[in-house]
Amino acid sequence: xxxxxxxxxxxxxxxxxxxxxxxxxxxxxxxxxxxxxxxxxxxxxxxxxxxxxxxxxxxxxxxxxxxxxxxxxxxxxxxxxxxxxxxxxxxxxxxxxxxxxxxxxxxxxxxxxxxxxxxxxxxxxxxxxxxxxxxxxxxxxxxxxxxxxxxxxxxxxxxxxxxxxxxxxxxxxxxxxxxxxxxxxxxxxxxxxxxxxxxxxxxxxxxxxxxxxxxxxxxxxxxxxxxxxxxxxxxxxxxxxxxxxxxxxxxxxxxxxxxxxxxxxxxxxxxxxxxxxxxxxxxxxxxxxxxxxxxxxxxxxxxxxxxxxxxxxxxxxxxxxxxxxxxxxxxxxxxxxxxxxxxxxxxxxxxxxxxxxxxxxxxxxxxxxxxxxxxxxxxxxxxxxxxxxxxxxxxxxxxxxxxxxxxxxxxxxxxxxxxxxxxxxxxxxxxxxxxxxxxxxxxxxxxxxxxxxxxxxxxxxxxxxxxxxxxxxxxxxxxxxxxxxxxxxxxxxxxxxxxxxxxxxxxxxxxxxxxxxxxxxxxxxxxxxxxxxxxxxxxxxxxxxxxxxxxxxxxxxxxxxxxxxxxxxxxxxxxxxxxxxxxxxxxxxxxxxxxxxxxxxxxxxxxxxxxxxxxxxxxxxxxxxxxxxxxxxxxxxxxxxxxxxxxxxxxxxxxxxxxxxxxxxxxxxxxxxxxxxxxxxxxxxxxxxxxxxxxxxxxxxxxxxxxxxxxxxxxxxxxxxxxxxxxxxxxxxxxxxxxxxxxxxxxxxxxxxxxxxxxxxxx
Numbered sequence: 001x002x003x004x005x006x007x008x009x010x011x012x013x014x015x016x017x018x019x020x021x022x023x024x025x026x027x028x029x030x031x032x033x034x035x036x037x038x039x040x041x042x043x044x045x046x047x048x049x050x051x052x053x054x055x056x057x058x059x060x061x062x063x064x065x066x067x068x069x070x071x072x073x074x075x076x077x078x079x080x081x082x083x084x085x086x087x088x089x090x091x092x093x094x095x096x097x098x099x100x101x102x103x104x105x106x107x108x109x110x111x112x113x114x115x116x117x118x119x120x121x122x123x124x125x126x127x128x129x130x131x132x133x134x135x136x137x138x139x140x141x142x143x144x145x146x147x148x149x150x151x152x153x154x155x156x157x158x159x160x161x162x163x164x165x166x167x168x169x170x171x172x173x174x175x176x177x178x179x180x181x182x183x184x185x186x187x188x189x190x191x192x193x194x195x196x197x198x199x200x201x202x203x204x205x206x207x208x209x210x211x212x213x214x215x216x217x218x219x220x221x222x223x224x225x226x227x228x229x230x231x232x233x234x235x236x237x238x239x240x241x242x243x244x245x246x247x248x249x250x251x252x253x254x255x256x257x258x259x260x261x262x263x264x265x266x267x268x269x270x271x272x273x274x275x276x277x278x279x280x281x282x283x284x285x286x287x288x289x290x291x292x293x294x295x296x297x298x299x300x301x302x303x304x305x306x307x308x309x310x311x312x313x314x315x316x317x318x319x320x321x322x323x324x325x326x327x328x329x330x331x332x333x334x335x336x337x338x339x340x341x342x343x344x345x346x347x348x349x350x351x352x353x354x355x356x357x358x359x360x361x362x363x364x365x366x367x368x369x370x371x372x373x374x375x376x377x378x379x380x381x382x383x384x385x386x387x388x389x390x391x392x393x394x395x396x397x398x399x400x401x402x403x404x405x406x407x408x409x410x411x412x413x414x415x416x417x418x419x420x421x422x423x424x425x426x427x428x429x430x431x432x433x434x435x436x437x438x439x440x441x442x443x444x445x446x447x448x449x450x451x452x453x454x455x456x457x458x459x460x461x462x463x464x465x466x467x468x469x470x471x472x473x474x475x476x477x478x479x480x481x482x483x484x485x486x487x488x489x490x491x492x493x494x495x496x497x498x499x500x501x502x503x504x505x506x507x508x509x510x511x512x513x514x515x516x517x518x519x520x521x522x523x524x525x526x527x528x529x530x531x532x533x534x535x536x537x538x539x540x541x542x543x544x545x546x547x548x549x550x551x552x553x554x555x556x557x558x559x560x561x562x563x564x565x566x567x568x569x570x571x572x573x574x575x576x577x578x579x580x581x582x583x584x585x586x587x588x589x590x591x592x593x594x595x596x597x598x599x600x601x602x603x604x605x606x607x608x609x610x611x612x613x614x615x616x617x618x619x620x621x622x623x624x625x626x627x628x629x630x631x632x633x634x635x636x637x638x639x640x641x642x643x644x645x646x647x648x649x650x651x652x653x654x655x656x657x658x659x660x661x662x663x664x665x666x667x668x669x670x671x672x673x674x675x676x677x678x679x680x681x682x683x684x685x686x687x688x689x690x691x692x693x694x695x696x697x698x699x700x701x702x703x704x705x706x707x708x709x710x711x712x713x714x715x716x717x718x719x720x721x722x723x724x725x726x727x728x729x730x731x732x733x734x735x736x737x738x739x740x741x742x743x744x745x746x747x748x749x750x751x752x753x754x755x756x757x758x759x760x761x762x763x
Contacts, residue, residue, distance in 0.1 A: 031330060033077035034103055038337060040070035041110045045341070048117035052282060053410040054678025057452045067120045074110045075138065081107070082141045095322040099331060101149040102162050102315075104142040106334040108169030111138060111176075115345045118179040118288045122673050125285075128180035135177045139170055161314040164307045165338075171300055179288045225353070225381070227269065228407055231276035232357040234261060234691070242690035243281060243668060258691040262475045267467040274687045275409025275679075281687075282675045283354070292345075293354040301349050304342040312339060351381040353407075411463065413681050414455045414557035415550065418521070419528050421560075422582040423599035451561050458554075458681065462547035469656045470685060474692040486689070490516055490661040491523070494653035503646040507639060509654075511632050516568040516665075517559050518625070520658065521578060524556045525629030527651065530636040532604030536644050544648045551655040554681065555662065564673075565680055567665030577622040585610065585626075608633065664689050 043066050050059040081104055119125060143166075149155075150162045238258035261270060283289035291297050312335045320328055349355060356377060359368045371377045473481040485493045495509050511526075513519030527548060531537075537545060555566075563570045586603050607630055618627050639647045663685035674680045 030077060030080050030100065030103075031326065033073055033080060034107065034330060034334070037070065037074040037077055037107060037110045038334065040066050040073060041114065042337070044070055044117060045114035048114060048287075049406060051117075051286070051676055051678065052279060052406065053412070055410065055412070057449050060677070064120065067117070070113075071111060074107050078104065078107045078111075078138060078141050078145075082145050096324060096327065098149050098153060098155050098158060099320075099323050099327050101145045102158060102165075102331060103334060104145040105162060105165035105169040106338060108139065108142050108166070108173050109338060111135075112169070112172035113176055114341070115288045115292055115348065117286060118176055119183055119286050121676065122285065122669065125180050125183040128177060128183075131180065132177055135173055139173060142166065142169065156318065157314045158318050161311040161318070164311045164314075168300075168304055168307050172304075175288065175291050175297070175300065179291050182290045183285050221385075224272075224408070225378075227272050228276050228353045229356055231273045231280065232353055232360075233257060234273060235277045235280045236357065238277075238687075238691050240284070242687065243284070243672070258693065261688070261691045262471060267464055267471055270471055270688060271463060271467045271684065272408060274684045275411075276407055277687050278409055278675060278679055278683055279407045281672070282679075285672055286676055289352075289354055292349050293352070293358050298349060298355075301342070301346045305339060305346055308335065308339040308342050311335065347384050347387075351377070351384045409679055409684055411457045412455050412678070413458045413550075413554045414451060414561060415553035416451065416454055416557035416560045417528060417553050417600060418524060418556055418560075418579065419532075419582065419603045420597075420600040422579060423586050423603055447561055451557070454557060459546060459550060461543050462550040465544075465547045465652065466551065466656060466659065466685075467688075469653065470660060470688060473656075473660065474689060483692075486660055487664055489657065490519055491654035491657045494650060494657050498646075498650045498653070503643055504639070504650065507643075507647070508635055509632070509650070511628060511635075515571060516658075516661065517563065517566055517571045518574060520555045520559050520566075521571075521575065521625055522629050522632065523654065523658070524552050525626060526632030526636065527552045527655075528600070529604045529608055529630060529633035532601040533608050533633070534637060536639065536641045538641075538644075541645060541648055544645075544652055548648065548651050548655055551652075551659055555655070555658060558662070558682070562674075562680075564670050565666055565682055566662055567667075574625065578625050581620070581622045581626055582607075608637075659685060660689065 044063070047059060047063045047066065050056060050063060054060055081101065124131075146162055146166055150159055155162070234257065261273060265273060280289075288297075292301070315331065315335060356372070359365075359372055359377070362368050472479045473486065481493060490512065492510070492512060498504060511522065513522050531545065531549065558565050559575060563572065582603065585606060586599075607626065618624060636647065636651075659682065663682040666682060666686065671680070671683045671686055674683060
């Protein structure tokens with residue numbers, strides 16, 4: 001009993017402390033929530049631009065967390081303010097309540113968010129009608145607070161200051177809702193101004209910009225700005241259309257301006273302009289660009305600093321004798337931050353190339369001549385950019401060597417080598433986090449973070465080779481592809497064209513998967529095994545070899561980590577069983593080289609020795625794809641040294657075709673979502689391809705022929721017999737007369753599911 005009494009006495013002694021904490025929180029909850037809202041809004045503004053390049057995974061995680069928490073904290077503060085204002089608080093005077101109520105318009109400004117981020121996910125635009133109701137409710141709460149404690153009371157000059165800030169807060173908040181309503185594909189093509197007015201001057205502007213860039217009249221930063229201006233003309237003519245639909249009329253001005261990119265630019269400039277167009281797409285989908293760069297948007301940003309400065313001046317003369325010091329400091333902090341951000345958004349809007357495009361579309365207005373022809377816009381932009389360098393220096397980040405480059409694609413791609421990954425020894429922490437991710441259904445997020453170390457900048461030689469060949473395929477000159485070849489084939493056309501020569505006579509490479517992801521796995525295995533076992537490569541061919549490896553490992557990265565960025569069926573199970581089969585081959589041989597490159601080469605050597613000379617399909621179906629990939633590598637290894645250069649060119653062409661197919665056939669939603677995660681190389685290629693017009697209205701539809709039709713399982717044997725007699729590469733009478741194995745084509749090592757045809761493998 002004594003113990004119980006002692007415990008009760010201790011609890012009673014501690015209760016006053018608990019009540020003190022509760023009272024303190026009641027007094028400071030609104031202040032802390034308001035300061036937290038201000039702090040989170042500032043973090044959101046500073047970290048929003050990290051999404052364009054996504055170099056730092058933790059920065060993206062921070063941005064996501066802030067984006068989720070910031071509106072909740074701000075809404076809590078606004079609700080707390082409206083509830084506490086509904087009754088007379090004995091702990092505060094009427095003047096104190098009036099001053100605290102003055103914070104409501106600033107909370108609406110915080111809910112409006114920065115100009116450089118309006119949505120975190122593409123779905124924000126689809127759910128924006130639900131957010132309209134929430135926005136109206138939040139505005140109603142702010143109006144309630146204003147009327148009860150400022151408009152209906154004798155608040156003096158605070159009433160005028162509150163009226164100004166309330167008007168700005170409501171306007172900014174509604175602007176964000178309108179932005180999210182516009183930030184979807186349905187409204188994209190109809191957003192902004194009349195496209196005919198914009199494209200009318202686009203062609204002439206494009207020639208002026210490219211001429212100035214080619215003659216190197218300016219420095220690197222100015223030339224990049226000129227290319228960005230040119231990217232606007234291309235985006236308005238082609239990029240915005242591509243996001244809404246793929247069809248285009250051949251006689252339209254948009255189609256002609258869009259195709260100008262193939263004649264006006266070289267491969268390096270095409271890559272730059274396409275990357276800038278991707279940045280403009282990001283602006284449309286995830287920022288307030290569609291409403292900022294309108295007459296209403298510019299007017300609001302011109303008025304905002306003036307209005308905030310006027311409210312600041314009125315608050316200076318407001319009597320503060322009865323106010324608490326902490327409330328006065330918070331109010332000054334809110335006013336100063338609002339004024340600073342208003343100036344930042346005004347300058348950002350005026351010097352943006354969106355403003356240049358806005359003025360360029362209105363060539364008949366005096367404002368166009370006053371700002372563009374006289375060079376004032378460029379001078380103002382140069383001044384603001386230099387101020388931007390000072391700002392980043394004050395933050396301790398250092399000067400950006402080329403601020404305009406932030407609008408360009410980062411050039412970073414993921415790389416994933418299946419053989420190297422199978423031989424990697426995961427740590428205990430990897431096992432732990434993999435187990436946790438699988439149990440919490442976060443495998444995709446963990447895999448994205450786990451393989452973020454594989455993301456690096458694409459080599460310059462590989463990038464140039466890729467874009468040169470893409471440009472050649474999409475142009476109207478020799479070597480160009482038809483849209484049927486681009487949108488239905490993933491390497492078959494390259495093999496077909498190379499077969500017509502005699503340098504690779506006797507090499508049969510027509511092995512392609514039934515589905516695109518299966519095909520990438522097959523060719524990745526064949527390419528890796530070939531490079532690891534070939535002794536015919538010399539130093540002069542290393543540039544091409546590195547380009548092939550980069551494209552192969554990049555597409556393999558998409559299969560393993562980002563399958564949503566690839567067309568066709570998602571074959572996750574096929575990837576997993578192939579991965580496990582490769583690991584089993586590695587474990588069975590008990591190979592222990594320490595270097596990752598050595599382990600990869602050793603496994604490739606093991607696979608080649610294990611399956612070389614085997615024409616029978618393996619009994620283990622999980623090893624079927626490995627066997628076919630090894631058959632492809634065996635064919636590649638037959639090449640002699642004097643044929644190697646031609647073979648490498650063919651392999652590079654095949655991988656370029658796969659890249660182009662993946663880019664065009666990937667869904668627009670996937671491209672748009674990936675833009676919010678740093679962008680993707682296939683998205684850049686998709687933009688370039690859209691300039692060629694993937695579906696031109698009025699073109700004659702392609703007429704199918706018998707050779708282009710995939711064989712059915714019923715007539716597959718008859719088709720194989722036809723090849724044996726009509727193969728233009730290497731007729732093999734002995735193979736034709738030989739009795740056919742039940743699962744093996746005698747003319748080329750392939751399983752029944754990889755049936756051969758005249759010109760292609762359709763599997």
